[in-house]
Each structure stands twice: as structure tokens, then as C-alpha cells.
Amino acid sequence: MTSLSNTLRTETPLAAGNVTELIDGDVHNVIPDTHALFPYLSDHWREHITNTLFKGVPETSYPRWAPTTERPGSELPNWRQAGSDLSVVTRDVLDADGLSYAVLCCTYAIDSLHNPDAAIAMARAVNDWQISEWLDKDERLRATIVVPTQLPAEAAREIDRVGDHPGFVQVGMPVRSAVPYGSRLHAPLWEAISRKRLVGAIHFGGAPGTPPTPSGWPSYYLEEHVGMAQVFQTQVVSLVTEGIFDLHPDLRVVLLEAGVTWMGPFLWRFDKEWRNLRRLVPWVKRAPSAYVRDHIRLTIQPVDAPPSDIQLRQAIEQIGSDEMLVYSSDYPHRHASEPSRLLSVVTEAHAARIRSANARALWKLT
Amino acid sequence: MDLDGHSVGVFHVEGEYYALLNWCPHQGARLCEGRLWSGLESDVPGDYATRTDRAVIACIYHGWEFDLRTGRSVCEPERLRVRAYEVTVEPDHTSDQDGVTLGRPSRTNATARTFPVTVEHGNIVVDLRRTPVSGTVPNGPRNLSEGEIHHTHIPSEGSLQPGGTR
Amino acid sequence: MVATRHRPPQTEFEASPSTAPLAFGASRSAASTRPALIDCDLHNELHGDVLALVPYLSDRWKRHLETFGVRSPAGGFFPRFMDHREDARPPSGRRAGSEVAFTRSQYLDPFRVAYGILIPLSPAASQQNHEFGAALATACNDWQVAEWLDPEPRLRASIVVPIEAPDLAVAEIRRRAGDPRFVQVQFTGRPQEPMGRRKYWPIYEACQEYGLKVISHAFGSYGQPITGAGWPSFYLEDHVGPAQAMQANIISLVTEGVFDRFPDLKVISVENGAGWLPSLMWRLDASWSLLREEVPHLQMAPSEYVRRHIWATSQPMEEPHQPHQFGEFIEHLGSLADHILFASDYPHWDADQPDEAFPVRLAPDLEHKIYYGNAAALYGLGETK
């Protein structure tokens, strides 16, 4: 553990980078409808989708009309889903924000498909669609490999298939899973991510068919929206405890749309339990907070900020590292406050890291 | 064993004597009433390498482990340790027993005190103020073969109650 | 304002009574200087598990127990490290915390406990056979009266009920409501459904009627995994998990409008820590500001419900990386600091030693509130004796 001083762990101007550059670490590209995937599906699945009620993945973690799903101004004509039109994303995100890069995260719910062959076929189609219709069209874009996380060996096969494409920088994993991601069941997934030198991207949502809380299914979307932070906490506990970062020392994992302010106090508790119980997991040699600071990154939208700027700054400092936060708009989703709020309460050097340097280091953008 | 008013636990492990201050830096529990365990190391998840030559004491409260030889915390060895004492065993010419001498390398003015000690049935018997107190092995170490490690636990003031208050 | 005592230390720290801020053994003579405390999580353990309840069961349920045993949803076991606190076993050799006399002499007396709130961890609430669960709950409450409350006037107790069968739970609440020594109704850490769900409303209605609090104690479930992402592998994960589980229950209680329907209801989170409360309130308010249309029954911001209706016990208290951050935590709680209650969790392995339960020395007024005043106000207990 390195940060016992009052200052953040590293605050050197050296790596702060270009203070005006902006990289957006979380922009959502949405599949307009299943027909968009037809060019990338086999004859079998095209015919099946045409002739049966199976029209692709029905699940989404973002209710179509919820106020959090599409921000004002992102709506498309003819009820097309926000985030499904590259030209609008280019105009309203890449150009409007003057981004040097945007990292796309497609959250197509492959994990909800229990038929393994359908899941594999749809994941492949989504990735080929991303290559042809997004990555090949704008060199500022980077993207997330969509995989059937519920079938780790198949997920690894898909990562091996497309992982060398320079546009793919990470592998998407919905934070809700049937088994925590650190579990040895998921070993092939992490091995493939590591092998291809990609980032593990754990994102909001998921549809594994198991409840999102330890007490079963809640009634309201609001509950899931708030409670997703606790599922992220669970996954962080799992990754560190199971030694994923000991097995893969170069691995980085980014939590997308996870919230930010819970991290500090969560680490206090996690460290405390490790001091008590490390004997059960002797491969965890350092405090969990040290692993987290070295290996885990967070996008900053939403931040879940307190009303007071001073308290917001304190909550950010409680995380104990200025290398962890990565700027994001989370376009087209909508949140209670703008990312500019967080950037305004941290030091200028820290803000510069958040705007671009941390993203460059994470995704090896050069 | 009482030293300058402080309770000190003496351990006899595989022929070596060790002594630690009976006070846990976490919440002040009587550390030495905890169990002795082998050292436990691992380089890979799923690997559990027990090191009988690296015995640790796990605090009776929350299980923080401390290296018997150095007093250093297993979790945070650079930052945290309990005071360890040098132990020497010397013949006590006033009786048939050997004596244990506790020395404190960290303090030059410390007065080392010698206590008579015998080894009976693998247990250490330390004579406190010439009153023999039999060392006990209340909970034998479970992951070590019988007789390898014996834990002498020496209640101070004869009380096992948590009395700590501010 | 809060932090005057620093631990963990900034540099290498060699523990000894003379260098450490607070010595366990050395200051024993100062036992009488600290004011008395109220312990809001004290465990009365069942010696031999359910066998301790046999004398309190009817013949019909004794036969059932002998024939079929207790049957809770199976699965979800982890090898642990420490079990009960090893020095808490009574001289009789029975289970730690299973004899009131030893709890009195080892804990209540030396630590100046003015009142202790008992929380028995019985298998009643997790029985698949709800009638048997109800019988075990009744037996457990009778056992508490006979072996704990009657012999020791400083004790108060939690009513054990079969929460997954609310009609049977309400019947048991009515049976105990006349005994003022029962101060609250006990939920497991992970009920079958989130705590705010309609299923449990009859229990809350009865609690409100009789002025009983509701507690959710960490651990215990109806078979669900400890996480929203399935079963973890290690007890370490299981032991971080209650903080996440309790947050889900609080989110549910607030968004379901439980506190609109039962405005006098007070819910206490026990053994889940409290460091997560500020960020939970911030996140609740942020999401609600956009999604409030879905929950039009809410009359105010979710954080306001938390501030009015949720209490939390201290143990296991978070230990911030830097001492001043504990002060930040208290400031981030704001008015909710008046709802933090001292709890030891005696005699479990992760219990907090009362005089060392916080990573910094608390300012005197805050210390008094957490150790005594907040609980005295909540439970209507007298001032320090």
C-alpha cells in the first residue's frame, strides 16, 4: 500500500498530458434493430429470425423510454434508438466535444440468451457489425468486444477471433452475472483478455436471469439503477479475492457507469476484512485497495455527487489515487449531474489526467 | 510472563523459544491467547504452502497474524509489528530447571528477567516468581502434526477477562 | 473535529502499551472512567444450536425435530478462519455467548454495559417449513425470556419471527408485544424478497402498532447468494457482502414507500458497517431525480427517508486509510450521525472491543451519542446510571 500520505498517490505534471485533450471513455453504440445484423449472420440464423418469434435479444438494461435512457437532444426521428446512428454520434459527441478518441460500449444483452448457439452467433454478428459500421468509419472510435460471458470458453474464442483488430480495446462484461467474474469458471475469459492485451470492461446492467440483489427481485427500475453500484462492489471483491490480478499482473479492468463516490469507503471495509481474513486467500498479498488502485479504473459518469463541492472533493480523494478516474459522457444516457462538476472540484493536474492521460494509459492510446 | 508490568507470551516452537508482547496493535486483545498456525504463503490462487518454520500467532480477536520470530504483521510487515523479545534458555543452577531469559533488543536499559523453565511432555513450564505455572495447550494447532508446536499461554494477573477500558 | 487519535499510524508502528494510543491491559485500572454504554448487538447463542430450544418446543414439534431436523435452503457454505472469540467460551465448555452468567461477568460488568440488546441467531426465519419456523421462533423467544431477560435486567431482546410467513410472524409479534423487554423484530440479512416488498407490510404494520423497531442483522438468508451476481467463492467475500445486501434492503424500503405507509417505523441496520451510507444517499437522490415518475408515492427525496427512518450500528466499523477521513465520514453523514449506534457483536470473532471500536478517538459529545445517547433516544432507555 503506497498511499498513506495526505496527498494523492501520484500527482506529477509529467504524465498529466495535454490539458485540453478530451477522451470519452463511455459512449454507447446501439444496434438499431436485428435486421442491421443480417449481413453478419449465417443463413441459418437469418432464416430463423425471419420465420420465428426470435428477433434477437429482447432484453435491455435501459428501458426504452426511461428518462435515464435517452438524454434530451439525443433522440432520433422515427423512434429510432438514440446512439444507433453514427452520423449523430459523430456530430454530437466526437465533434461537439472535440474528442481525440471515444470508446464505444455496446451493451447488447448477449448474456440473456440461454441458447448457446444463438448467443455465439449474435455476439459474432454484433462484433462484425461494429467493425464495419463503426470502427472502419471513424478512426477516433474504439470499441468493446461483445461476448457470451455466460459461456467463458466461447467468449474466449470470440476474443481470439476479433481481438487483434486495432479498434477493439476491451471486452464487455455486464456487471450483473450469474456467478461473480473472479470465479474460476471465468478463467478462460480472463486468459483471453490477457492474451490479447485487452481491458476488461465491466458495464452497468446485465440480464443473467438471476436477481440483482441478495434479497431477490426488486419492484422498480429505480432500485436496480441505484443498486447496480452494489453489484459493481461485488465484482471488485471477487476479482481481487480470487487473485485475478495476481494471475494477470498487466490486466486492467474499467468499471463503466458504476458511480464513483462509493469507492473510498468501500475500500476501507474491504481492506479491513482482508486484514482479518487474508489467511483464507494467501495469494492476496497486498491490501485490496492497493490492487484496486493499480488495476481498476472508473468512468466518471455518473459520479453520484453530494450537494457540497467540498464533500465531493473529499469523496474523490478518499479513493486515494489520481490514476483511476476516466472521463466519460455516457452518451446517450442521462444522469443527474454533468461530468464538468467533478472536473471542477479536483486539482487541475488531476482533471487533466481524468480528461485524457488516464484513458491513454488504460487503453494504450498513442 | 510479566515483564515491567507488561504481559509477555513465550512460545516454544520446534526447539526455539520466542516471546511476544501480549498485546495486539489492532484493538489491544491479548494476542498470545490466540492460536499458533504455520506460516501460510501462496504464489498462485489455489496454492496453500504451509511453512512450519514460519509460525505465526493469530490474534484471539480478529485473527491478525504476526510472525513469531519478528513480531511483524503478515499483512503489513513494513508497517506493523508487535514487540518481540529475545529469548535465551540457560541452566538455572539453583534448581534442576533451565531458565528463560527475556531480553529486549530495542531498549538498552531494559532489564531482562529470567524465569525457570522446564519442558514437560512437550509443554513448557515457566516458573513465574518461583510459582510454577503449567503451560497449557488449550487448542492444539490443527494443521501441524502433534507435538511440533506447543503454545505456552501465560495469563497475566491470572485473569482472562477483557479489562481494557480507557 | 473528530479525529484526535490516529490509527492506523503513518509510519512503522510497533505495538506496545506505552507507545500505543490506547492500551488494553495497561489501562485496565481506568475501567470505571468511561461512562456506561448501550450495546445494540449482543448475541445470546443457542448452545447446541437448536437443541437449546427443545425444552421450549411442544411434543409435536419435538417429534418433528427428531425426525426431520431443521431444513433451511441448502448450499452456501464457506470454510471460515476464526470462529467465536476464543476467550468467550464459558468455563462449562459450552458455546461462547450461551450462558448469561458468563456474558455478565466477562462482558456486561467489566465494560460497563448499561443495556444490551440481544440478537439471537436462530434458524427460525430460514425454515422451509413455515409452521416449524414459527414454532422455533416461539420457542426461541420463550428461551430468551427464561434464560436471559428474567435473570439479567440490563438486557433487552429482539423478537424472533418467521419473516417469510408474515401471518405467523404477526401472531408471534402480538404474543410478545406486552413484554416491554422485547424492543424490536428481527429480519435476516437477506430476506427472500427485498425488505420493502408488499409481502412484509403486515409485519411493519404490527411493528408500528406496538412501537417496535425492525432490525436487519447481517447474514442469514432464505437461500439467496450474498451478492447480486451470484455465489462468491470465499468467506472473505461473504464477509464484505452484508454491506451490499443491506444497501439493497434500504433502497427497497425507501422506494417501495414503506415509510410513507408506516411513518413511525424505524429500521436498524445491524452489523453492516456504515461507511456506505453517504454515497448510498447521494446515489439514491441522483437516480430518483430522474426516475421519480416511477415512484410517485414518494413524498420527499430518498435521502430524507433514510435520515428519518434508518439507523445503523457501528460494528464492523470501517477503518479509513487516513485518520482525518473518519471525520469526513461523520460530516458526510450529517444529521444521520445521530442514528449511529454502538454495537460490539460480542462474542463473535469479529466483535469490536468497546473501547477500541473506532479508528480514531471520538469527540466527547459524539462519543456519548454513539455509545449511549442515540440508542437511549431510539429505545426510550434511561440516561446513564
Ligand code: FES
Ligand atoms: S485485536 Fe487483534 S486482531 Fe483485532
